[in-house]
Structures are given as structure tokens and as C-alpha cells.
Amino acid sequence: MPALPWKEFQAVDPGRNYAAMASRLPLLAHRSIAGFLLDAMRIRGQLAHAPGLIGYALNAQPARKTFWTISVWADELSLSRFAAADPHRTLAKELQPQMGQSHFEFFQISGGDLPLDWDEVRRRLATAGKR
Numbered sequence: 001m002p003a004l005p006w007k008e009f010q011a012v013d014p015g016r017n018y019a020a021m022a023s024r025l026p027l028l029a030h031r032s033i034a035g036f037l038l039d040a041m042r043i044r045g046q047l048a049h050a051p052g053l054i055g056y057a058l059n060a061q062p063a064r065k066t067f068w069t070i071s072v073w074a075d076e077l078s079l080s081r082f083a084a085a086d087p088h089r090t091l092a093k094e095l096q097p098q099m100g101q102s103h104f105e106f107f108q109i110s111g112g113d114l115p116l117d118w119d120e121v122r123r124r125l126a127t128a129g130k131r
Contacts, residue, residue, distance in 0.1 A: 004044070006115035008055040010074070014112035018054055019076045022107075022121045026100035027065040036067065036098070039091045046087055047071070052078020059118050065100075070121050072114060076106075 012018075027036060040058065047056055052074040059068040073079040082088060103125050109116070116124075 003060050004056075004058040006055055006057040006070075008115075009048075009053045010055075012054060012111040012114050014110070016111045017108045018111060018114075019073045019079050020107050020109045020116075021069075021071050021073075021079055022105045022116075022124055023069045024103040024122075024125050025067040025069065026102065027067075028098055028100050030062075030065060032098040033062050033065065036095065039087075039095065040067070042087045043091060046082070046085070050078070050082045053082070055115065057115065059121075068118060068121055068125075070116055072109060079106075 025036075027033060037060075047053055054072040054074060056069065056071040061067070071079070073082070083092075105124050107124065
């Protein structure tokens with residue numbers, strides 16, 4: 001599973017703002033990749049039924065043990081409810097010992113800017129700590 005391209009679940013209104021979350025998830029060891037990918041597939045199943053999800057994508061760089069995500073939601077409440085629900089909640093806790101320093105960025109995004117390309121996702125994550 002090298003990458004999951006942008007998958008849209010609801011029609012995007014170009015004039016509306018949405019809640020977005022981007023992440024950089026580095027693993028500490030290559031031996032953790034297979035388990036991480038299995039967990040990602042379980043979370044993908046959860047995403048398919050998540051209320052308020054607009055769309056998501058995953059960019060995998062297994063050779064670098066790094067995974068990037070972007071998800072866009074109707075509102076922050078929908079995003080929070082997803083993150084607090086299983087399997088995401090439990091898997092996120094279980095993965096922590098296998099993870100390097102992860103980075104998360106939460107921001108508002110105009111529907112007219114969707115989908116973001118990976119260069120823009122990385123830029124937003126890189127500038128998150130500089131504000």
C-alpha cells in the first residue's frame with residue numbers, strides 16, 4: 001500500500017470552509033511497517049462510515065518509515081468524534097511506542113482548495129511549529 005489517493009465522501013462546496021487535519025507519522029523501525037499498514041486499513045474502514053468526513057488521503061514512504069495523512073471534515077466536532085472512537089482511539093494508543101515524533105496540524109480550509117497536494121500538506125506541517 002504505497003499510497004491512498006484523495007477519496008471524497010461528500011460533495012465539496014468550493015465556497016465553504018472545512019476542518020482539516022494533516023499528520024506526519026514516523027515509525028521507529030522498519031519491522032513496524034506491516035502492523036502499521038494493517039492498522040491503517042482498519043482505520044480506513046472506520047473512515048468509510050465516519051459522519052462528517054469530506055475526504056482523506058494517505059501518502060506512504062515505507063523506505064523512510066514515514067506516513068503522511070490529510071483528512072477534511074464538515075466541522076471540528078466530526079473530526080474529534082472520529083479520533084475518540086474505536087478503532088482509531090485504541091490503535092493510536094497502541095502505536096505510540098513504535099512511533100517517532102509525530103506532527104499534527106489542524107486548520108480551516110476552503111472547499112475551493114481541495115484536494116491539497118502533498119507538497120502543500122508537508123509545507124503546512126513544517127510551518128506548524130514556527131508560529
